[in-house]
Amino acid sequence: MKESEPARRSPLLAGALSALLPGLGHVSLRQWYRGVAILLSFLVLTGIVAWYAEPLISWDSSIYPLLAFLAWFKFGGFWYLAPAGMWLWNIWDAASLAGCGRTRTILIPLLFGMMAAYGIGWQLVEVDFSAASLDRAMAIIRPMLYPDMVEERRELNRMWTYVSVPCSATETPPQARREEDGKVASATPDCAKLSEALTVSVSGMWPDTDTIVWWETAIGDDKPLGGNENAPLIVRTDATGSLTVVIHVPSTVMIAQPDPSLMLQHRVYFDQYRPLGGYQITSNGGFVLKGMMESVTMALMATTLSILLAIPISFLAARNLMGGNPFTLFIYVITRTILNFVRSIEALILAIVFVIIVGLGPFAGVMALAVHSVVALAKLYSEVIEGIDPGPIEAVKATGANWLQVARYGVIPQIVPPFTAFTIYRWDINVRMSIIIGMVGGGGIGQYLIQWIQINEMGAVGAAFIAIAVVVITLDYLSAKVRERLV
């Protein structure tokens, strides 16, 4: 310490003072700054620990004080060690300062502070790896490994028949038999209760072909019939194109039916597929492509729109142009403040606002991206303008050029390449942002993605992930290459 006259005092007194009130010993040794700092950090640390580690078990509720203490200690009282350690260190530090004029390392209280911060932080964010379930993870990851993007082109041969569920006391059910194009499908009996067995058969189908037998409820929900009502039932037709199989009415077909005694017409389907050769994009795959195209276009539109606004604004936000007199400086400060304020609002939040203003869809996303890009680009552009080298401008002026020529040959070559580089970079960011923005209704692939996640269509989610990865990596690479060239 650079005290001109080291205030040597009794270490005992200084220690006692600091024990009474942390930092008081230091203050008595005229170490004002250290004393106040110690007091403040002690108070903050104690406050945080007390706020978080309220004892869950009251002391007098137990007949065994030691057990009660241990329980209290386990449920957070433990963290009181941190302020206690800090308090002890403060006494030691004060005594040492009084005794030999040397302070002790602040590493120790720092360690106590970090112990409390990280320990409490760990508990507050509820880090709990035991909550993770590999089964649940696999349940969503496995279908994602079969992206719903392309499929074999194939031909469908379908037949179905009505079945009534449940049987009515008063009505006779219609006959569960249907003929079409030489195909006959039937079920016996004509009606059945939930989970009751039914014999269904079909003839006139393709011979020796796997046939998926499935149930469609009266309101059009698909129900698989195999396994434990969770897997497709696949039966092979014989050489004449017929099959007969016993099924059970799925237990969930009457969910949400207000009157469970009301007899309704359900259907049993028989589907056969035959490859036609070649591949085609699935319907979800088509949505992936459409969404991706929408996202990239949204980013392009937003970036283009934002350039038009960002260029004039960037001139207002460039200090070297606006610093000349108090009026322009005022405009500069206002512009900068607005830019910084708007820039702090994430495009995602803006998208939620624009969805309300202009409705769901890509336009809301474009507006959100555009507003965010304008402020981001204006700031980058203005920094380019601030970084213009006055040397070449001076040199071009000295050749007798007029001001347009000075702008064309002295200024523009300096700002166009970095402007372009930043713009491409922004477009790159906007493509990534447009994917997220779809999730709040701003159009693009994100909008499909969030819906697929919600209806557990993980195959389509997998396809969307692949499309996003391909587009983002490609753009990333291209924009990096182009920027490398320009700067």
Place this chain on the structure above:
Amino acid sequence: MLRIQNLTKVYPNGTQALKDVSFEVKDGEFLVVIGLSGSGKSTLLRCINRLIDPTEGKITWDDIDITAAPPAELRRIRRQIGMVFQQFNLVKRSSVMTNVMNGRLGYANPWLSLLGIWPPTDKQRAVKALERVGIADKASSRADALSGGQQQRVGIARALMQEPRLVLADEPVASLDPVLSHSILHYLEQLNKEGMTVICSLHFLDLVHRYATRVIALKDGIKVFEGLPAEIDRAKFKEIYGEEAQEVRATTVEASA
């Protein structure tokens, strides 16, 4: 003949860069301006082509009053005055060729030049200028891909494009390796021998002795010396540069120029 009368420059922040400086430069002279950093050398050179407007005083060039010239006439005057800078002042991202062509802006059709269309004769002139300074092979390189010495040669080629009668060189070798100094100054000397007037500010006294036909010295914006290079002896040197100055030589061995 360039005549500078009572030139004074006070910057808006109050700095007095030049105080009542007067001198004359005859056609064909190689005038060197010396003085410490901040003594007003750069301001003086920039007043001559009015990159900086003087506060007071008058500059006349063959009966043309530069200080009173309206913008259009000023541009006609500027195109006859080539300028070479300490930091080369090239547009770094443009090609060497574009930088050299910039020297022709004062002569070109203003509208065509904005579109980047140049007369073929100007292009030939640019190739010749680059050949003259020995970097014709670098024409399509980006300016910042060149070394410092090469960049300064581009600067000279740009000045040559103006077909100048007067060349202002503001510390043309101060940013270069000392061994390159002679090669750059050699080009200026050649131009001078072809009849161009050269006004050049320099730091190293040995270069002054080697190239100058006449010297003026500035100290705190005041002209403290005017005369032949040989007249700068040890006492004069101390007077110009201050008591604590030590002479440093740019090169110990005379370049084989």
